[in-house]
Amino acid sequence: NAGVTQTPKFRILKIGQSMTLQCTQDMNHNYMYWYRQDPGMGLKLIYYSVGAGITDKGEVPNGYNVSRSTTEDFPLRLELAAPSQTSVYFCASSIWGTDYGYTFGSGTRLTVV
Amino acid sequence: TQLLEQSPQFLSIQEGENLTVYCNSSSVFSSLQWYRQEPGEGPVLLVTVVTGGEVKKLKRLTFQFGDARKDSSLHITAAQPGDTGLYLCAGGGQGAQKLVFGQGTRLTINP
Numbered sequence: 001n002a003g004v005t006q007t008p009k010f011r012i013l014k015i016g017q018s019m020t021l022q023c024t025q026d027m028n029h030n031y032m033y034w035y036r037q038d039p040g041m042g043l044k045l046i047y048y049s050v051g052a053g054i055t056d057k058g059e060v061p062n063g064y065n066v067s068r069s070t071t072e073d074f075p076l077r078l079e080l081a082a083p084s085q086t087s088v089y090f091c092a093s094s095i096w097g098t099d100y101g102y103t104f105g106s107g108t109r110l111t112v113v
Numbered sequence: 114t115q116l117l118e119q120s121p122q123f124l125s126i127q128e129g130e131n132l133t134v135y136c137n138s139s140s141v142f143s144s145l146q147w148y149r150q151e152p153g154e155g156p157v158l159l160v161t162v163v164t165g166g167e168v169k170k171l172k173r174l175t176f177q178f179g180d181a182r183k184d185s186s187l188h189i190t191a192a193q194p195g196d197t198g199l200y201l202c203a204g205g206g207q208g209a210q211k212l213v214f215g216q217g218t219r220l221t222i223n224p
Contacts, residue, residue, distance in 0.1 A: 004155075033211065042201065042216040043156075050210055058211070090155050098205030098212045099144040099163065104155030 002026050006091050006105035013081045013112045021076040021108050023091030031094040032074040033102065034058075034066065036087040043090065049074055081112045115140040117204055119215035126192060127223050134187045134218045136202035144205040145178050145185040146212070151198045192222045 007022045025032065030051050035043040045058030049068040063085060065077040074093075078085060088109050092102040120135045136145070144163045148156035160169050162178035162185065169176045173196075175188040189196055199219050203212040 031210065040219070043214050045211060048211055056210075092155070098203075098209045099161065101146055101158040101161055102148075102156075102203075102212065104157070106155050107153075 004091055004093055004103050004105035006089075006108050008108060009106070010109050011111070013078075013110065015081060015083065015112060017081050018077070018079050019081070019110075021078070021089055021091075021110075023074045023076065023105060024072050025074075025091075025093040025103070026072065027093060027095070027103065028071060029093035029095050029103070030071070031096065032068065033092040033094075034064075034074070034076045035090045035092065036060065037090060037107075038087050046076065046089075078110075083112050086110060086112045115142075115204065115206070115213045117202055117213055117215035119200075119202055119218050121218060122216065123219050123221075125221040125223065128193060129191055132189050132192055132220070134200055134220070135184070136186070136215050137184045138204060138213075139183065140204070140213075141182050142204035142213075143182070143207040143209075145182070146203045146205065147176055147185070147187055148201040148203065149198045150201065150217075156199075156201055192220075194222045194224050196220060197222050 004025045033048040034046040044060050047066040049055045088107045091105045146161045147159045150156040160176045165180045165182045167178045173190045199217045201217045202215040
């Protein structure tokens, strides 16, 4: 199994540009999450989804949008990129709720210049 | 708001030494998980503890869930350079939709 796959692995954006970070999982997990991790820091939740068609905001949703049209895919959209969005972005999934643990992707390192 | 406080935030020790990392909260959790993150990778689940007082061992790593299910500890015996990484604790609630993560402990084991 591939698990959670994130693309791209690295990206440099100019201020004001937009992009979509892709996340797909092949484990038939219901729950999916987007986190950002700034250098030397922990994880901050951006958005999450408990199933296809359902999304909800996390701690730091401003400047981001998500959609969940299928169980497998949970793309994160950045509109009008700002230097404050320079970070490493992780997608994660869970079969059902929190007690079963998360499977994380390997991350997307984004730099906004 | 549920919070998890990890201590210490940074720890640098010599190979062969023992260490303990703590994860504390004023809230009760139905489960407590520990993850390890290596540079350039996503966090990887090490263990889940669900019963108050539970102890789980993973080779040289020992994980304990507090009796009141508000805290947890990770003890590493005879640390090795391969143990280097960011250790994150995370708490789950009954029916909760998302984990509460601690801020992490960055561990460096020097050869």
